Amino acid sequence: MTYILKPQLHHPNLPTNARGFTRRDYEGSVSTLCAGCGHDSISSAIIQAAFELDLPPHRIAKLSGIGCSSKTPDYFMGASHGFNTVHGRMPSVLTGANLANKDLIYLGVSGDGDSASIGLGQFAHAVRRGVNMLYIVENNGVYGLTKGQFSATSDKGSKSKKGVVNHDAGIDLVGMALQLGATFVGRSFSGDKDQLIPLIKAGLAHKGAAFIDVISPCVQFNNHVGSTKSFDYVREHNEAVNQLDMIPARSPIHVNYQPGETVMVTQHDGSVLSLHKLAELYDPSDRAQALGFLGSRQIKGEIVTGLLYVDPDAGDLHDALDTVATPLNELDNAALVPGSKALAAINAGLR
Amino acid sequence: MSVEMSPSAAKAAGPVVINDFVVKFANVNGSGSASANGMFAKSILRSGVPVAARNIFPSNIQGLPTWFEVRITEAGHLGRRGGVDLMVAMNPQTWDKDVAEIEPGGFLFYDSTKPLPPSKFRDDITVLGVPLTAMCNARYQLPRERQLFKNIVYLGSLAALLGIDPKVIETILSEQFAGRQKLIDANFEALHMGVAYVHEHLQPIRLQVRKADKVGDRIYVEGNAASALGAVYGGATVCAWYPITPSTSLAEAFTSYCEDLRTDPDGKARYAIVQAEDEIASIGIVVGAGWNGARAFTCTSGPGISLMTEFIGLSYFAEIPAVIFDVQRGGPSTGMPTRTQQADLIGAAYASHGDTKHPMLLPCDPGECFEFGALAFDLADRLQTTIFVMLDLDIGMNEWLTKPFAWDDSRQLDRGKVMTHDELEAGADFGRYKDVDGDGVPYRTYPGVHPNKGAYFTRGTSRNPYARYSEEGAVYVDNMQRLLRKFETAKSLIPAPVARPAKRKTSDGVIYFGSTTPSMHEALETLEAQGRHLDALRVRGFPFSDEVYDFIAAHDRVFVVEQNRDAQLRTLLVNEGEIDPAKLAPVLHYDGTPITARFIAREIGQILALGQTEAAE
Numbered sequence: 002m003t004y005i006l007k008p009q010l011h012h013p014n015l016p017t018n019a020r021g022f023t024r025r026d027y028e029g030s031v032s033t034l035c036a037g038c039g040h041d042s043i044s045s046a047i048i049q050a051a052f053e054l055d056l057p058p059h060r061i062a063k064l065s066g067i068g069c070s071s072k073t074p075d076y077f078m079g080a081s082h083g084f085n086t087v088h089g090r091m092p093s094v095l096t097g098a099n100l101a102n103k104d105l106i107y108l109g110v111s112g113d114g115d116s117a118s119i120g121l122g123q124f125a126h127a128v129r130r131g132v133n134m135l136y137i138v139e140n141n142g143v144y145g146l147t148k149g150q151f152s153a154t155s156d157k158g159s160k161s162k163k164g165v166v167n168h169d170a171g172i173d174l175v176g177m178a179l180q181l182g183a184t185f186v187g188r189s190f191s192g193d194k195d196q197l198i199p200l201i202k203a204g205l206a207h208k209g210a211a212f213i214d215v216i217s218p219c220v221q222f223n224n225h226v227g228s229t230k231s232f233d234y235v236r237e238h239n240e241a242v243n244q245l246d247m248i249p250a251r252s253p254i255h256v257n258y259q260p261g262e263t264v265m266v267t268q269h270d271g272s273v274l275s276l277h278k279l280a281e282l283y284d285p286s287d288r289a290q291a292l293g294f295l296g297s298r299q300i301k302g303e304i305v306t307g308l309l310y311v312d313p314d315a316g317d318l319h320d321a322l323d324t325v326a327t328p329l330n331e332l333d334n335a336a337l338v339p340g341s342k343a344l345a346a347i348n349a350g351l352r
Numbered sequence: 353m354s355v356e357m358s359p360s361a362a363k364a365a366g367p368v369v370i371n372d373f374v375v376k377f378a379n380v381n382g383s384g385s386a387s388a389n390g391m392f393a394k395s396i397l398r399s400g401v402p403v404a405a406r407n408i409f410p411s412n413i414q415g416l417p418t419w420f421e422v423r424i425t426e427a428g429h430l431g432r433r434g435g436v437d438l439m440v441a442m443n444p445q446t447w448d449k450d451v452a453e454i455e456p457g458g459f460l461f462y463d464s465t466k467p468l469p470p471s472k473f474r475d476d477i478t479v480l481g482v483p484l485t486a487m488c489n490a491r492y493q494l495p496r497e498r499q500l501f502k503n504i505v506y507l508g509s510l511a512a513l514l515g516i517d518p519k520v521i522e523t524i525l526s527e528q529f530a531g532r533q534k535l536i537d538a539n540f541e542a543l544h545m546g547v548a549y550v551h552e553h554l555q556p557i558r559l560q561v562r563k564a565d566k567v568g569d570r571i572y573v574e575g576n577a578a579s580a581l582g583a584v585y586g587g588a589t590v591c592a593w594y595p596i597t598p599s600t601s602l603a604e605a606f607t608s609y610c611e612d613l614r615t616d617p618d619g620k621a622r623y624a625i626v627q628a629e630d631e632i633a634s635i636g637i638v639v640g641a642g643w644n645g646a647r648a649f650t651c652t653s654g655p656g657i658s659l660m661t662e663f664i665g666l667s668y669f670a671e672i673p674a675v676i677f678d679v680q681r682g683g684p685s686t687g688m689p690t691r692t693q694q695a696d697l698i699g700a701a702y703a704s705h706g707d708t709k710h711p712m713l714l715p716c717d718p719g720e721c722f723e724f725g726a727l728a729f730d731l732a733d734r735l736q737t738t739i740f741v742m743l744d745l746d747i748g749m750n751e752w753l754t755k756p757f758a759w760d761d762s763r764q765l766d767r768g769k770v771m772t773h774d775e776l777e778a779g780a781d782f783g784r785y786k787d788v789d790g791d792g793v794p795y796r797t798y799p800g801v802h803p804n805k806g807a808y809f810t811r812g813t814s815r816n817p818y819a820r821y822s823e824e825g826a827v828y829v830d831n832m833q834r835l836l837r838k839f840e841t842a843k844s845l846i847p848a849p850v851a852r853p854a855k856r857k858t859s860d861g862v863i864y865f866g867s868t869t870p871s872m873h874e875a876l877e878t879l880e881a882q883g884r885h886l887d888a889l890r891v892r893g894f895p896f897s898d899e900v901y902d903f904i905a906a907h908d909r910v911f912v913v914e915q916n917r918d919a920q921l922r923t924l925l926v927n928e929g930e931i932d933p934a935k936l937a938p939v940l941h942y943d944g945t946p947i948t949a950r951f952i953a954r955e956i957g958q959i960l961a962l963g964q965t966e967a968a969e
Contacts, residue, residue: 059807062644062799075809075821082799084643085811086636087662093592093633097640097648098799100590100624105644105800123636126629318626325620329589330645330798334764336622337587339613341759347581348756351571352397 019055027051027058029079033072039191039217039232040070040139044077046194047108047137050201051078054249061106062098066091066120069146070112070139070217089120092127092136096318099132102328103319106205107134114144117153117172124174128181128210133317135204135211138174139191141219142230149222160227173299175309178212179292184315185211186291188306190235191218195244200308202247208269209315216304229302240298242307243285244277268313276308285311366457368558371401371426373437375510375559378450380443382414388503389420390751391528392510395520396424397572397753400564404430404870406750406946411597411689417446426566430717430753431871434948437559438514440506447472459557461510463502478557482509482549491545501542508546515560518547571756575747576651578718579677580605581757582725583649584613587765588675590648591625592637594656597689598745599679602651603627631656635663635674642673643810645770645798647729649675654683654696657703664738665704666812668835671785671794673732673768676700677725677741679748682944691944692745694866695916700740701894701924707832711842712740712894716869717747719754720892724847733768735793735842744915746867746946769795776805784808784819785831792837839895846893849900852876854885860960861887861907862939863900865921867946868913874949875956882953884960886911894924901929904936909963911956913939915947 015023027048032041051058058080065071067088074083086094095109109127116124116138127136142159144150149162156171178186185207189197197215204211216235218224224231229238243264250271264285266274276285284290291310298305325332375392379385386407393405404423410416423433438459441450454460456476462468464481473479484505488498511518521543529535550556580602583591593603607625614622628634634650641648652660657678667674680696682688700712711731713724721743728739769789771782776797782805785794794817797806808819814831816822852873864872869890876888889903904910904925912922919938926933939955941947 057803059803060800064640080804080807082797082807083809084640085809085813086639087666087812090632090636090663093628093636094640094643096626096633097590097592097637097642097646098644099640100626100637101641101644101646101648102798102800122629123633126633130626319624322624322626323619323621324624325616325622329622329624329641332587332589332622334587337589337614337765338585338759338763341761343613344585344757344759348569348571351573352569 018052020057022052022055022058024048024052026080027078029074029076032076034069035221037220038069039141039219040073041076042191042194043137043139043197043215043217044073046197046201048077049194050198050205053198054202054205056106056205060104061108063108063110064091064095064098065110066112066115068112068115068144070110071115073139074108074110089115089118090123091115092120092123092132095134096127096130096132099134099318101330103133103324104328107132108205109134109136111136111138113138113140113142113152113154113174117174121153121172125177125181128178128183128212131182131184131210131315131317131321133208133210133319135201135207135213137201137213137215139217140174140214140230141217141223142228143219143223145219145222156229159229160225162222162225173295174212175214176292176295179288179295179310182210183212183310184209184312186310187213187308188216188304189213190216190239190306192232192236193239193306196241196306199245199247202249203245203268203272203274203308203311206247206249206268206270206272207311207315209312209317235304238302238304240280240303240305242278242280242283242294242305242309244279245308246275246277248273248275266311266313269315274308274311274313279307285309366558368560369437370560370562371424371564373424373559374433374435375422375424375438375440376436376450376453377420377440378443378446379418379420380445381410381412381416381418383442383503384500385418385442385503386420387528388507389422391521391524392507393422393751394524394572395511395516396422396561397567398520398524399516399561400567401426401561402428402430402566402753404432404753406432406746408945409690417443424561426564428566429870429874429949431874432946432948434950438557440510442506459559461506461513480513480554480557482506482546482554487545487549501538504539504542505546508543509550510546511543512547512550513554513557515556515562517563518543567753569756570753572751572753573718574601574749574751575715575718575721575743576602576679576749577605578721578754578757579651579725579741579743579748581609582722583675583729584609585722585759586647586726586729588647588649588729589623590637590641590646591623591650592628592634592648593650594628594631594634594652596631596653596656598681598749599651599653599656599677601749602677602679631659632663635660635676638674639663639667639672642667642732643799647673647675647733649677649729651677651679653679653681654699655686657696657699661704664710665706665708667738668704668708668710669706669812670810671736671796672810673736674738675728675732675741676738677743680742680744688944690745692867692946693915693942693944694742694744694868695920695942696742697916697920698923700742709839709895710738710740711735711846712742713847714742714865714892714894715747716866716890716892717754718752719757721747722757727847730766731842731845734766734845735838736768736796737838742866744867769793771795771797771806773802776802782806783817785815785834786817787834787837791841792834792839793841843895843897846895846897848897849892849903850890851903852888852890854887855880856885858885858887859908860885860911861889861903861909862911862913862956863889863891863903863921863925864913865891868915871947871949871952872913875952878949878953879957882957884957886956891921896925896928900925901931904929904931908935909937910935911937911939911959913947913952915941917942
């Protein structure tokens with residue numbers, strides 16, 4: 002399998018966004034994933050979100066680990082630099098990239114094997130450091146590229162395609178992200194674009210560690226009866242706590258819901274999150290409540306989706322390290338090298 | 353005045369020795385002795401006499417034995433000599449071993465508060481007792497004061513015994529506790545308690561420090577601190593690290609130098625330092641920062657290198673600049689974490705699966721740690737790969753007398769082949785892995801550089817010159833060959849070896865590197881005095897230049913001196929240069945202590961003597 006060039010035929014009347022880009026300008030090369038793969042829907046949602054946010058594609062850095070999900074950054078935003086790193090280690094590479102240049106938007110794409118098994122440690126530490134990023138896990142509960150082994154997010158009791166029952170407890174990355182201090186936590190379903198696109202937009206605009214767990218059924222190895230990550234199961238057990246509209250900064254705000262049903266949250270960059278409540282008492286600014294709510298629904302086999310937690314005033318790792326405004330990779334000789342005079346003083350102190 | 357001596361003190365009498373002896377302090381870890389011992393070494397330096405001081409310490413914070421060895425050497429031999437002339441035995445746990453280590457005719461200094469049976473001493477040494485505990489218990493109330501000032505009291509006693517001017521120590525104490533006059537006064541008092549006791553009860557011994565002018569403008573600094581300062585001058589902005597002996601103090605020194613030298617007036621940092629969750633994340637952060645155009649490094653030791661190897665392979669294959677300082681310790685596995693070795697050479701040179709090779713720099717002292725520490729970042733950008741700077745515990749964690757740090761203010765950071773926005777805009781053809789100049793080094797772009805040109809996808813999988821995924825065999829082979837060309841290019845950028853020709857024509861040569869250097873030089877002098885002449889070559893990096901192989905070709909036999917079991921430098925020489933192994937004679941020291949001139953001279957001397965006997969037969 003080698004690289005497939007996408008035909009460069011543009012429809013003459015494709016709509017453009019405020020920067021004059023068409024949706025095609027946010028696309029990448031042709032996907033080599035299986036037909037019907039949930040991951041392709043997520044790529045499509047990322048493309049739509051970036052298009053709607055009017056982001057300059059080259060100011061986004063997309064990073065991934067290894068696995069089916071980690072291949073996808075090649076399939077969107079071809080004008081962005083991308084980095085397919087090593088298995089489970091995308092979070093550290095993204096952290097380093099972010100330290101080098103705070104001005105780009107960092108999108109990390111990973112899978113359940115990549116983030117919940119081999120990369121669980123790096124996932125945890127990047128989140129707890131508050132690296133400014135949107136971290137998406139395309140969660141199908143199965144190892145696709147190696148043909149169907151259970152992953153660590155497989156629920157206990159879930160059945161594999163070959164009929165084996167998983168006896169290990171599943172890891173819930175959403176619960177972990179909440180506990181580890183992520184300042185934006187959401188869950189969605191690759192089959193629900195209306196919910197997913199605004200979540201991605203809000204996550205991209207969020208300052209701090211944003212995490213979205215996207216249940217993304219594997220059509221080849223995990224879409225059968227007995228699986229808790231199949232299209233049918235997720236549709237039947239999806240409990241959305243809210244419906245999100247993401248209104249970019251400077252855009253007029255139209256609210257279609259009745260007062261009292263909607264919570265408005267203004268993020269650091271001026272974007273407004275309009276949250277229409279579906280679960281009556283759910284408050285996405287309460288981390289502890291979010292954890293409790295998730296736990297209680299999980300016992301019932303429900304999959305809670307929506308924007309589960311957001312701290313609109315969060316800081317990031319650069320704030321903690323108090324770095325200069327200029328990206329570190331742009332500092333010149335004069336800013337970096339103290340020179341011979343400073344060295345003479347150091348020498349004098351070492352005698 | 354009276355002299356306290358062992359029963360047969362007469363045997364211990366000998367010639368007066370000036371500025372050429374070894375003092376060893378045997379202490380209990382955590383007793384506060386390190387500071388006093390450091391001041392002892394510094395007071396001799398301030399007297400214009402070179403010293404070589406080494407900590408020999410356990411993997412422990414409190415309670416286990418620790419030693420500090422000071423070689424006083426007007427001749428400037430900075431390697432470890434071996435043997436002890438004056439033992440300052442402050443640790444009852446190691447008493448017997450410490451006493452046994454004293455050279456015949458040497459001296460034993462001890463706390464004589466509690467009487468010890470004659471069996472605890474030796475006939476052929478001079479015993480110097482000072483009742484340190486009794487003196488401190490009489491003077492101080494707090495247990496901590498009693499403990500800490502004991503160290504200063506013995507410092508005073510030693511000064512009086514060895515003829516060190518107490519005023520020199522007073523100056524050092526005043527500098528150390530600047531602004532805390534009460535503390536200075538208290539330390540002065542303790543110091544003079546020790547001096548006065550010797551004046552009243554003992555007399556100066558035949559080992560004497562005499563003021564000289566042999567230190568010059570040299571500085572006294574640890575290799576780890578020097579490397580960290582090199583990283584500052586090399587323009588490193590991102591440091592990610594995980595604590596591990598013996599490299600921890602490198603990251604700590606980088607932090608402190610950056611606070612001083614890289615902080616804006618408003619307190620903002622022109623650097624970012626992350627203590628990562630492990631060595632894998634450390635190198636991951638470094639690779640991410642390097643990919644994005646910042647100069648980045650990590651510092652670690654052997655176990656960390658083992659963990660980092662997958663990322664080192666990615667850096668090699670995806671061609672991302674990275675710098676790793678490897679402060680080597682005794683391996684394998686956890687090995688001897690607080691002892692020194694040069695045993696990571698092969699592990700670093702060929703780190704990671706698949707066909708990989710990585711350039712290494714081999715500094716011989718803190719002066720070169722600074723130089724190579726800065727150079728490593730230029731090389732990493734120039735070659736777009738991982739550059740190892742190979743220290744060891746001996747250089748990294750001990751203060752060495754070394755040439756002062758120097759910097760040419762006209763020097764600019766060499767960012768290597770980076771295609772800019774304007775070049776892309778002007779229509780330059782950008783192929784991330786294209787060998788445009790024939791040196792194997794491709795051009796790269798920084799992410800975010802241009803709205804629609806210069807973006808590429810970085811991956812550890814095979815790809816074509818335009819960075820597109822490819823499993824074509826020919827494309828893969830072409831790329832692997834280009835990486836070999838790049839490694840050839842590295843040869844011209846690695847610091848050249850340093851030759852030290854023999855005074856007479858000889859067919860014997862010796863190759864050495866790193867912390868072995870001062871002991872090697874001293875051993876060459878010893879051998880020369882015995883009429884044994886060798887041309888010597890110090891290698892300073894990997895890959896080896898033609899000069900190294902020309903040197904081997906020009907000699908019938910070449911000794912390769914190194915501090916590991918498996919002759920790793922020799923293996924690299926044989927492997928990379930297709931040298932007949934029979935030509936390279938290994939001289940190996942790997943017990944965890946720094947190699948000594950005595951060891952090298954004995955080993956090489958024996959082989960040379962054997963050769964002479966065979967020739968005679």
